[in-house]
Amino acid sequence: MRKFSRMFGSSVGGAAVGAVLLMAASALAAAPRYADLRHLEPVHGDAAAGAKKATVCFACHGASGESVAPTFPRLAGQRAEYLYHRLISFKRADPKDPYYSVSPMTPNVASLSDTDMRDLASYFSSQTPPATAPAAAAPGKGEALFLAGDPARGIPPCQGCHGAEAGGPSISTGQYAAYPSLRGQYAPYLIARLTSFHKNLPHDTTNDFIMGGVAQTLDDESIQAIAAWLSSLTPARSL
Numbered sequence: 001m002r003k004f005s006r007m008f009g010s011s012v013g014g015a016a017v018g019a020v021l022l023m024a025a026s027a028l029a030a031a032p033r034y035a036d037l038r039h040l041e042p043v044h045g046d047a048a049a050g051a052k053k054a055t056v057c058f059a060c061h062g063a064s065g066e067s068v069a070p071t072f073p074r075l076a077g078q079r080a081e082y083l084y085h086r087l088i089s090f091k092r093a094d095p096k097d098p099y100y101s102v103s104p105m106t107p108n109v110a111s112l113s114d115t116d117m118r119d120l121a122s123y124f125s126s127q128t129p130p131a132t133a134p135a136a137a138a139p140g141k142g143e144a145l146f147l148a149g150d151p152a153r154g155i156p157p158c159q160g161c162h163g164a165e166a167g168g169p170s171i172s173t174g175q176y177a178a179y180p181s182l183r184g185q186y187a188p189y190l191i192a193r194l195t196s197f198h199k200n201l202p203h204d205t206t207n208d209f210i211m212g213g214v215a216q217t218l219d220d221e222s223i224q225a226i227a228a229w230l231s232s233l234t235p236a237r238s239l
Contacts, residue, residue: 035088035205038175043080043121050123053116056108057124065127070186076127077237079168081177083121087112089204099201129184129235142229145222155217158182158226161210166230168238178207184235190227194218 054063057075061067065076075083090109093100100106112120144150147164149157161176163169166183169176182190197215202208218226 034203034209035085035092037085037178037206040081040085040174040177042173042177043084043118045080045084045115045118045120045122047119047122047126050119050121054120054123057120060104061124064130065124066130067186067189070188071192072186073189074129074185074235075124076129077235078125078181079172079177079179079238080118080121080125082180082238083124084117085178085205085207087117087121089202091117093202093204097202097204099196125238128237141222142225142227145226146229150222153217155222156214158214163239165236165239166233167236170239172239175206181236181238182230183233185230187224187227187231190230191223194223194227195220198223 059068060072061075065074065078067074087109090100090103090105091112093106095101095106109117145155146158146162146166149155159166161169161179162182166181168181169179194215196202197208197211198218200212200216203212215223
């Protein structure tokens with residue numbers, strides 16, 4: 001893993017990430033409506049209060065933050081900033097939006113206040129992921145793409161935003177706070193999200209523009225390989 005980490009510092013890897021950020025900036029300039037996540041303040045909430053408000057969340061995401069089906073994401077230990085701004089996106093979404101209109105999250109978030117969303121994000125972020133056995137180790141392609149990308153195909157290394165250990169970037173302030181941990185996440189959920197990004201959905205935040213640009217470089221095989229490798233890792237709290 002470390003040899004791939006060093007590759008990210010190469011001019012080739014840096015150029016690939018730079019190209020993606022340039023595409024994101026162009027999309028941002030053209031977007032009529034978006035949430036700018038480039039200058040975030042830390043999210044503070046009452047985790048104890050969040051636990052009392054999270055009953056409806058447990059039906060899909062489990063009381064321990066371990067979701068009941070692999071189509072729903074694990075939330076335990078995820079970054080509060082990421083969780084909060086995802087809730088914000090669901091709450092502010094246009095009811096006719098092709099991504100949000102079909103999500104069960106959209107109606108569930110409609111009645112939440114800003115305090116509620118901060119409390120819920122703090123609650124799930126404070127949880128320690130259950131000590132579950134990792135899945136069987138996936139073939140090497142997913143790991144290689146995550147850590148080193150594929151410059152020949154314009155694929156940047158995923159670790160540039162999500163960390164070499166897939167637990168989120170080492171920088172946890174500003175825009176980086178909303179880059180999620182992917183370690184131990186369910187493969188079906190990751191495949192669905194990456195496929196949506198490949199289709200430019202959703203596209204209502206600055207982070208979406210970045211992921212949309214990255215996902216455009218991935219084919220189905222690459223998406224499945226990356227998801228399989230990430231799901232094979234032992235879940236852990238975000239950095």
